[in-house]
Each structure stands twice: as C-alpha cells, then as structure tokens.
Amino acid sequence: MDSTPQPPQGSPSRSRRPRRLAALIALPLTALLLSGCTVPSFGAKKSDTVTGRSTYQLWQGFSIAAAVIGGFVILLIVIAVIRFRAKGATIPRQSQYHLPLEIAYTIIPIVMVFVLFGYTVVVENKVVAEPATPYQVSINAFQWGWKFSYPGTNALIVGHTTQNPMMLIPVGVPVHYTLTSTDANHGFYVRDFNFSRLAIPGIKNEFSFQAIDTGTFNGQCTELCGLYHSLMYFRVKVVTLPEFLAWEKKFDTPAGAAAAQAANLVVEQETSSIIPTKPTGTTGTKI
Ligand SMILES: [Cu+2]
Known part of the structure; x- marks a missing residue:
C-alpha cells in the first residue's frame, strides 16, 4: 500500500x-x-x-x-x-455591515x-491663462482651409485643400491666439503641442501658448466639417524671434502686400462656393 x-x-x-x-x-x-x-x-x-x-x-x-x-x-x-475559493460547502466568513x-x-x-x-x-x-504679449495671431478656419493673420502687421498666410498653410510663430515668448470659423465647426489641433480647440461660427475662442523649441509641427482639423475635412492640414513653424520679426517685415513691401491680397482672394473663392469643388493648382501664400 x-x-x-x-x-x-x-x-x-x-x-x-x-x-x-x-x-x-x-x-x-x-x-x-x-x-x-x-x-x-x-x-x-x-x-x-x-x-x-x-x-x-x-x-x-x-x-x-x-x-x-x-x-x-x-x-x-x-x-x-x-x-x-470554494472548499467544499463552507461559505467564507461574511463581513458586510x-x-x-x-x-x-x-x-x-x-x-x-x-x-x-x-x-x-x-x-x-x-x-x-492669457499672459500680456505683443505677439498675436488670428486663426480663421473655413471649408476647407486655414487663414493665419497677424494683427497690427500685413503678415498673412492662407492655405486650403491643395496647399497646407504654415503658421509662423516665435520661440520662447507667449503668443496670443484668437480662433474663429467662417462656416462650420472646425477643430484646431497640434499634436506636438497637446493642444486642441474648436473653431465655432460666431464665437471667438482665445488662448495662448509659448513654444519651447524651434521646428516644424503638423496640425489638422479634428472636427468633421464637410467634404474635404480630411485635407484640412496645416503646419506650425517655430523660429527665433529675430527670424520671426524679419519674416513679418517682408509683408510690408509691395510684393508682400500683393501676396497677402492674393491669399485673401483664395479665402473668398473658397467660402463663396455653394457646391464644393476641389481646388486645383497652388494658390495662397507660402513662406
Ligand atoms: Cu474639418
């Protein structure tokens, strides 16, 4: 046994x-x-x-x-x-109440x-928080693109479905932004900045942020806003303050003013279109 x-x-x-x-x-x-x-x-x-x-x-x-x-x-x-765990028919000690x-x-x-x-x-x-700063950008979203203007200056960047615009900002200083929409709800989103805000028609959203490093960062619309929503990209280019100021000054020349005027024309064409047509060619202002 x-x-x-x-x-x-x-x-x-x-x-x-x-x-x-x-x-x-x-x-x-x-x-x-x-x-x-x-x-x-x-x-x-x-x-x-x-x-x-x-x-x-x-x-x-x-x-x-x-x-x-x-x-x-x-x-x-x-x-x-x-x-x-079950060990035969014995119930464990109960401890309610x-x-x-x-x-x-x-x-x-x-x-x-x-x-x-x-x-x-x-x-x-x-x-x-909105720190006092002389650096301002007005962001306008429209079907289907972005317009970045700089109050107090002639600087203007516009881009749409076939041309992603580039917003230029200085590094190391706070920049104040106002965000508006011309037509539908859009979403202003920059992943590298951990930042997102809605652009809503009739509403002016305001915010500030201060970039830490120079570089180029991708942004996009994150609110389904119509046919070419998926093409509403933009980029943010962070440069040194002297570079930024020199870039802004370029728009004070007649050539710069003409470029700004052409860029505004793009926005008018895009927003006045009732039946959406995918724009072709490369219009808008590039830096
Ligand atoms: Cu969109």
Whole structure:
C-alpha cells in the first residue's frame, strides 16, 4: 500500500504552485505588453509648449494613479479568488455591515476624486491663462482651409485643400491666439503641442501658448466639417524671434502686400462656393 502523503483534495500540489504563480504574473504582464503602453509617456507627447508640458505631466499623474489603483484592485481580486475559493460547502466568513470599512471605501475614492480634480484645475488655469504679449495671431478656419493673420502687421498666410498653410510663430515668448470659423465647426489641433480647440461660427475662442523649441509641427482639423475635412492640414513653424520679426517685415513691401491680397482672394473663392469643388493648382501664400 502507498504510504506517500497526498495533498488535500482541491489544493494544487507543490510542483504545480510555482507554475500557477508564474501564469498569474505572466497574464497581466502579457496584457500590458499587448496594449502597446509606453512608459513613462503613457502614449502622450511630451509637448513643445510650456502649457502642453503641464498637460503632459497631468496625464502622467493620472496614468500612474490609475495604474496603482487598478493594480491594487486586481491584487485584492486575486487574493479573494485564491484565498476564498470554494472548499467544499463552507461559505467564507461574511463581513458586510462593517461600518469602519464602509466609511473608508466611501471616503477614500471621494478624496482621490478631489485630489485629481484639484490638479486638473491648476493645469487648466495655466492653459487658459492669457499672459500680456505683443505677439498675436488670428486663426480663421473655413471649408476647407486655414487663414493665419497677424494683427497690427500685413503678415498673412492662407492655405486650403491643395496647399497646407504654415503658421509662423516665435520661440520662447507667449503668443496670443484668437480662433474663429467662417462656416462650420472646425477643430484646431497640434499634436506636438497637446493642444486642441474648436473653431465655432460666431464665437471667438482665445488662448495662448509659448513654444519651447524651434521646428516644424503638423496640425489638422479634428472636427468633421464637410467634404474635404480630411485635407484640412496645416503646419506650425517655430523660429527665433529675430527670424520671426524679419519674416513679418517682408509683408510690408509691395510684393508682400500683393501676396497677402492674393491669399485673401483664395479665402473668398473658397467660402463663396455653394457646391464644393476641389481646388486645383497652388494658390495662397507660402513662406
Ligand atoms: Cu474639418
């Protein structure tokens, strides 16, 4: 007769335990890998503007908080599943109406929501702050293009479906923007700036941001606004302040004024068209 002690029925043998533990660890790690989650950015861009970086840090904080809380909840579930799994007909000790515990799990989430809300308000206030600055850009969205004008100067950039316009701004100084729409709702979005605002007919949206690095960044319309919405691209070129001022001055010459006039004509043609036709050729002002 075999006298080897047998493990109790329903509990894994000693040799199976390490494998089960490895599977338990591997499962969430595999899910994390398959999700394509990048650390420490959590899929966001670091941003090339001062306020965009605040938004990025807020996103990181939210993601870390969510990971910690999610991990804690999963841990509790796994402990409950393993420790209190069915062992015959015995029901585990019930602990409902445990007042201190119920107070704790009501108050702790409320505190967490207030903390996250507080951090959000601080960052929102930074994003919507309007520092005094002499550098201004008026952005007008239309079906299907963008017009960037610079109040107090003759500088003007217009582009549409066949020609993506380039908005020029200086680095290291805050720039104030007003955003309007001529016809439908449009979305002004620059991914590298972590920034998006709606352009709504009859509404003047205002905001500011300060670019950190020079370079060229892609932007696009993010609000489905009609037939050629998918072609409403633009670029933002960040240059040094002397370069920016020299560029603005170019528009003070007769040639610059003529280019601006031609650019305005493009907007009139585009917005007066009732039946949309895809424009051809290269009109508009390029730098
Ligand atoms: Cu659009």
